Amino acid sequence: MTRRVEHFKIHPENANPFTLTVSGREAWALNELIKAGSRGCTPRVNPAPRWSEYIHRLRKRGVPIETIRERHGGEFPGNHGRYVLKARAQLIAVEAA
Numbered sequence: 001m002t003r004r005v006e007h008f009k010i011h012p013e014n015a016n017p018f019t020l021t022v023s024g025r026e027a028w029a030l031n032e033l034i035k036a037g038s039r040g041c042t043p044r045v046n047p048a049p050r051w052s053e054y055i056h057r058l059r060k061r062g063v064p065i066e067t068i069r070e071r072h073g074g075e076f077p078g079n080h081g082r083y084v085l086k087a088r089a090q091l092i093a094v095e096a097a
Contacts (some may be wrong), residue, residue, distance in 0.1 A: 002096040006031075011088040012064050020061055023097070029054035033065065033085040040084035044072065055083050063087065 006027040011017045022030060025048065032041050043051045055065050064086040069079055 005095050005097045006091055007093040007095075009090050009092050010063055012062075013086060015064075018062060019092070020063065022058075022061075025050070025054050026057050030058060030063070030085075030089065031091070033083060034089050034091075036085075038084065040066075040068065040082040042070070042080055042082045044080055051083065052081070055081075063089075 003023055004027070005021060005023045008020045008022070008030060009017060010020050020030075029041075029048070029051065032046050036046075041051075048054070055067070059065055066084045066086050068082040068084060070082055071077070071079055
């Protein structure tokens with residue numbers, strides 16, 4: 001089975017641009033953050049099993065992502081994070097590995 005690998009150019013606000021290669025859910029999460037723009041993503045709107053893990057992995061690789069804490073009501077009230085990409089990012093290549 002081939003795996004899809006995606007290459008992104010990341011342009012942080014106060015740092016040098018860099019190229020990032022990711023696959024799987026990390027690539028999915030980064031694409032979701034890019035699509036969401038300044039409104040960001042939440043697990044409530046963009047369901048996925050481990051958003052916080054994908055964000056943690058991307059941050060470890062240098063991608064600046066802000067977490068905004070929000071309260072929510074409903075049957076199970078509490079807090080959730082809204083993740084906002086704090087850099088310009090673009091997909092530059094896709095390949096099968």
